[in-house]
Structures are given as C-alpha cells and as structure tokens.
Amino acid sequence: SQQGEEDPQALSIQEGENATMNCSYKTSINNLQWYRQNSGRGLVHLILIRSNEREKHSGRLRVTLDTSKKSSSLLITASRAADTASYFCATSRGGFKTIFGAGTRLFVKA
Amino acid sequence: EAEVAQSPRYKITEKSQAVAFWCDPISGHATLYWYRQILGQGPELLVQFQDESVVDDSQLPKDRFSAERLKGVDSTLKIQPAELGDSAMYLCASSSSTWGTGPFYEQYFGPGTRLTVT
Numbered sequence: 001s002q003q004g005e006e007d008p009q010a011l012s013i014q015e016g017e018n019a020t021m022n023c024s025y026k027t028s029i030n031n032l033q034w035y036r037q038n039s040g041r042g043l044v045h046l047i048l049i050r051s052n053e054r055e056k057h058s059g060r061l062r063v064t065l066d067t068s069k070k071s072s073s074l075l076i077t078a079s080r081a082a083d084t085a086s087y088f089c090a091t092s093r094g095g096f097k098t099i100f101g102a103g104t105r106l107f108v109k110a
Numbered sequence: 111e112a113e114v115a116q117s118p119r120y121k122i123t124e125k126s127q128a129v130a131f132w133c134d135p136i137s138g139h140a141t142l143y144w145y146r147q148i149l150g151q152g153p154e155l156l157v158q159f160q161d162e163s164v165v166d167d168s169q170l171p172k173d174r175f176s177a178e179r180l181k182g183v184d185s186t187l188k189i190q191p192a193e194l195g196d197s198a199m200y201l202c203a204s205s206s207s208t209w210g211t212g213p214f215y216e217q218y219f220g221p222g223t224r225l226t227v228t
Contacts, residue, residue, distance in 0.1 A: 031214050097158065099155070100154070
C-alpha cells in the first residue's frame with residue numbers, strides 16, 4: 001500500500017492563482033520529496049525536504065513539513081498553464097526505499 | 111544534461127507472451143529503481159538495485175517478473191508470461207544515493223515504457 005496520500009485528488013485553478021496540495025503519511029520518515037509528472041511522461045524531481053527541516057523554497061515552490069502531524073504541503077505561487085500536471089509526494093525511510101502517493105492532478109486554466 | 115534512457119517507449123503484446131524492458135541510468139548512479147505505475151495512481155516500487163545487487167524486491171511478482179543489473183550499469187526487467195493486469199507504465203529511475211548510508215539524493219526518472227497487454 002502507498003504511504004503518502006495527497007489531497008485534493010484533483011484541483012482546477014485559473015492562471016495566476018496559487019495552488020496548494022497536501023500530503024499525509026503514516027510512519028516516520030527520513031525525508032519527503034515532491035515530484036511532477038506531465039501526462040504520459042516520467043517524473044521530475046521538484047524539491048526534497050529532510051525530516052529535520054520545516055520549510056523549503058525553490059522558485060515559485062514552497063514546501064512545508066510537519067512531522068508531528070505527519071503531513072506536508074506544496075504551494076505553487078502565481079501558477080501558469082505549464083504547471084498543469086500530476087504532483088506526487090514521496091517518502092523515504094532507512095534504506096532509502098521510496099513510497100509514492102496517488103498524486104494530485106492540477107489543471108491550470110489560461 | 112544526463113538522462114535516464116528507457117526502451118522501448120511503447121510495447122503491445124498478447125497475454126502469455128514474454129516482454130522485456132531496458133534501462134540505462136545516469137552514468138555513475140549506483141542505485142537503480144524499477145517502478146510500475148497504473149493509470150491514475152502513483153508509482154509502485156518493483157525492485158531496487160544497489161550496483162548489481164538487489165536490495166529490495168518485496169513487491170516484485172517473482173513468479174513472472176525478473177530483473178537484473180549484471181554489471182551494475184544498465185538493467186533489464188522481464189515479464190513472462192504477461193497478463194492483462196500487467197498493462198501499465200514501467201518507469202526506471204536512478205540516484206546517486208548509497209543504500210542505507212549517507213545522504214539521500216533525488217531520483218531521476220526515464221520517460222517510461224507504456225505496456226499494453228491484449
């Protein structure tokens with residue numbers, strides 16, 4: 001079974017708006033990553049946050065991690081049509097086995 | 111920019127036939143992963159290699175799936191015989207992480223092989 005669960009399953013917004021996706025997981029982790037997948041393509045790594053970090057930024061992306069609640073959020077600011085994709089959170093523990101959630105499908109309308 | 115290569119990109123086969131997928135990771139990446147992704151779901155790890163050794167194949171259906179990475183570089187995933195339920199995207203990824211030690215590095219994914227079993 002998959003450890004990470006993203007919420008919402010699907011999100012539709014207008015270009016220029018912010019998009020927030022959430023991820024919850026069940027067991028302790030070493031790190032959490034977010035990936036993007038365009039339709040029918042491989043995944044692209046966006047950002048990695050370690051268990052001792054609470055927030056990271058990368059360009060228009062902001063990720064937070066709350067290990068006490070076993071949850072993370074990905075914020076995409078000033079969204080663009082090109083941000084339309086599926087977004088997955090993935091968690092890793094000892095040994096570096098990575099478990100992916102089911103993803104949030106984001107649609108940005110121009 | 112270095113990329114993970116996979117072939118073929120698309121494969122259509124009849125059930126009970128054998129299929130094989132190939133992956134060439136980014137040069138120098140010791141860790142190689144094979145994932146299966148069913149439409150609408152996230153990737154599921156099938157097998158993870160550290161150099162030529164399998165470090166996790168707990169989710170690999172070993173009665174019909176096999177994977178090898180003989181020289182610790184490229185890898186082959188085989189299904190024999192294929193079943194209708196094997197229709198999915200098969201993704202290969204590589205990472206410079208070393209199993210169980212040191213810092214964790216992100217995974218780089220190939221474009222995937224879309225398998226359709228008829």
